[in-house]
Amino acid sequence: MLAGQSVTLERVSMAFGDFVAVRNADLHIEAGEFFSFLGPSGCGKTTILRLISGFNEPTGGVIRIGGADMAGIGPNRRPTALIFQNLALFPLMKVWENVAFGLEARGVARAERRRRAGELLELVALEGQGEKLVSALSGGQRQRVAIARALAVEPAVLLLDEPLSALDLKLRQKMRAELRTIQQKTGVTFVYITHDQGEALTMSDRIAVMSHGRIEQVGTADAIYRAPASAFVATFVGESNVLAGRVIGTSGDEAILETAHGSLAGRNPHGLDAGARAQLVVRPERCRLLDGDAPGNRLAGTVERLDFEGAFVSLVVRLDDGAEVTAQLANDGSLPRLKPGTPVAIGFAAEAALLLPVAGDG
Amino acid sequence: MAELFRRLGAVAGALVLGTVILWVLFLVVLPQLFMVDMSLRPHLPVPEQGGPADVRSLANYATLFANDAHRGIFLRTIFSAALVTVLALVVCYPVAYYLAQVARGPTAALLVLGLVVPFWVNEILRTFSWFLILSRNGLLNQVLMGLGLTEAPLNMGGVGAVMVGMVYAYILFMVFPLYNAIESLDRNQIEAARDLGASWPRIHARVVVPHAKPGIAVGCIMTFMLAAGTVAVPQLLEALPGGTNARWFTQVIYSLFFDGGDWNSGAAYAFALLVSCVIFIFVMMRVFRVGIADVAK
Numbered sequence: 241m242l243a244g245q246s247v248t249l250e251r252v253s254m255a256f257g258d259f260v261a262v263r264n265a266d267l268h269i270e271a272g273e274f275f276s277f278l279g280p281s282g283c284g285k286t287t288i289l290r291l292i293s294g295f296n297e298p299t300g301g302v303i304r305i306g307g308a309d310m311a312g313i314g315p316n317r318r319p320t321a322l323i324f325q326n327l328a329l330f331p332l333m334k335v336w337e338n339v340a341f342g343l344e345a346r347g348v349a350r351a352e353r354r355r356r357a358g359e360l361l362e363l364v365a366l367e368g369q370g371e372k373l374v375s376a377l378s379g380g381q382r383q384r385v386a387i388a389r390a391l392a393v394e395p396a397v398l399l400l401d402e403p404l405s406a407l408d409l410k411l412r413q414k415m416r417a418e419l420r421t422i423q424q425k426t427g428v429t430f431v432y433i434t435h436d437q438g439e440a441l442t443m444s445d446r447i448a449v450m451s452h453g454r455i456e457q458v459g460t461a462d463a464i465y466r467a468p469a470s471a472f473v474a475t476f477v478g479e480s481n482v483l484a485g486r487v488i489g490t491s492g493d494e495a496i497l498e499t500a501h502g503s504l505a506g507r508n509p510h511g512l513d514a515g516a517r518a519q520l521v522v523r524p525e526r527c528r529l530l531d532g533d534a535p536g537n538r539l540a541g542t543v544e545r546l547d548f549e550g551a552f553v554s555l556v557v558r559l560d561d562g563a564e565v566t567a568q569l570a571n572d573g574s575l576p577r578l579k580p581g582t583p584v585a586i587g588f589a590a591e592a593a594l595l596l597p598v599a600g601d602g
Numbered sequence: 603m604a605e606l607f608r609r610l611g612a613v614a615g616a617l618v619l620g621t622v623i624l625w626v627l628f629l630v631v632l633p634q635l636f637m638v639d640m641s642l643r644p645h646l647p648v649p650e651q652g653g654p655a656d657v658r659s660l661a662n663y664a665t666l667f668a669n670d671a672h673r674g675i676f677l678r679t680i681f682s683a684a685l686v687t688v689l690a691l692v693v694c695y696p697v698a699y700y701l702a703q704v705a706r707g708p709t710a711a712l713l714v715l716g717l718v719v720p721f722w723v724n725e726i727l728r729t730f731s732w733f734l735i736l737s738r739n740g741l742l743n744q745v746l747m748g749l750g751l752t753e754a755p756l757n758m759g760g761v762g763a764v765m766v767g768m769v770y771a772y773i774l775f776m777v778f779p780l781y782n783a784i785e786s787l788d789r790n791q792i793e794a795a796r797d798l799g800a801s802w803p804r805i806h807a808r809v810v811v812p813h814a815k816p817g818i819a820v821g822c823i824m825t826f827m828l829a830a831g832t833v834a835v836p837q838l839l840e841a842l843p844g845g846t847n848a849r850w851f852t853q854v855i856y857s858l859f860f861d862g863g864d865w866n867s868g869a870a871y872a873f874a875l876l877v878s879c880v881i882f883i884f885v886m887m888r889v890f891r892v893g894i895a896d897v898a899k
Contacts, residue, residue: 316798326788389798
């Protein structure tokens, strides 16, 4: 029977010579969770996957699956199955032999292997395709063969290394939904690696955002988007305008930041004190066009360009010192004509902006 | 061929094509036909050649099967060459796998260099070094006696010595086709098999060897042809003490041509060997289910 198990990383580090790929990762993934590691290439997310699957042993820390320490246990003896980025299907075997390979390795009799392969192919909607060679299948079908092959060994944890990156957009969106369905149907813990925030945000129960070998933030898609823990997360997950400055005053859970573009107010969840260096991040969709001398946060500059995106337009404003900020404005017919060079001001509510400490400043 | 002319133009294209045709015709086809013809004629003194006694028959081939000594050597040569091929495969597969999938960067380069450098030395000299190692007061006997494993030096000559010499002589012809084939295997496939719980023997049997089959076939064909066709290695290593029964069929052919002067029988024996080798190759390709196109890759 398929059932998920938890995965725990306790101060896990991985160094390749002088290069530290993963630094002190602490994390608990619940049994049956769809968990994603999101980060740019080279951030260490694939290394984490290889550590969980057992292809590499961490140079520090402990990895537990279902509570059991995995040190010294090879990938062939862990309750995990890995789906490779290029799928790594066996081209010389038939589809059903691919699916049943893990059972073959466990010494399951041929008739039983065939039967199980048939069931799994049904689960991934490939019934009747078992006798074909992998090369005769389409990209999406191969994807599903890879999933069936991994599920055949009844893993407690399924590890997926950007398996959708080779598919075109339409198919990718379809496969996202299918992966989610299969995960919910089987209850297996999915650990998903991606650099595509769309994938991570739509599929995952929780996401860990990684950068330079560090886990920057762990949380639900909503929490990460609403309250990014660092300027990196704010700009990597969705878009953000980031403005640097120094805190000059606090009041309640808000603070005032003195920037090159004037004083700006924002939420202060990190409790930054006056004098601290900080960054203010605000999402483009929370910015609006100001007319007249409205009070509140205000950034004045000239129109750099107006990008038409369909339901909304992106207004890029060049501030006096050359910095650019972007506002996403609803394309509802109320927009004035904004030619490049037109002086404009954009503003945002204090509760839409977030103050973050500058890394290395405490 | 149209591609050849399009690229090189009419004159250069015709020149290249002409050279190849002449090469194959004069250096491969005609000599072989000449030899086949010779093999069908009886060995006659010069005045009788072309006379009434000079009629074509299979008599020379019949001699090969009638002569117990020659037939024995012939069969043993084919068998030994096959054994050399198997030994070379067994020795080279792990080396090729290590080079292709495990070793990385400078280590791999160094290992390849270590394999290739001895082959800068002539085959005769490399074989002679085995003579030195295996001779009565050679390296191996010295080591065995130094360790107290034997009292007196052993006679190491014989078929075994000849086969050892051959495995060594043709190792590269086995390693490189294997290396090429294994190297093109996506490492993820090995890892995927491992991740799915397969043991190392199963990974090799189900993933690596099937992928490397064309390379294995090429290596086996080359090694077999070289082993069955060599004169130098058995000639040298036969001279080891105890090596009297290590005669190779090629030596029989050699002595028919150059000692006996019976070119007709020599030609028949040589052609019989060629045909046997070709049959062996096709059987191998059948066994490995490899096509000509795979081998030519």
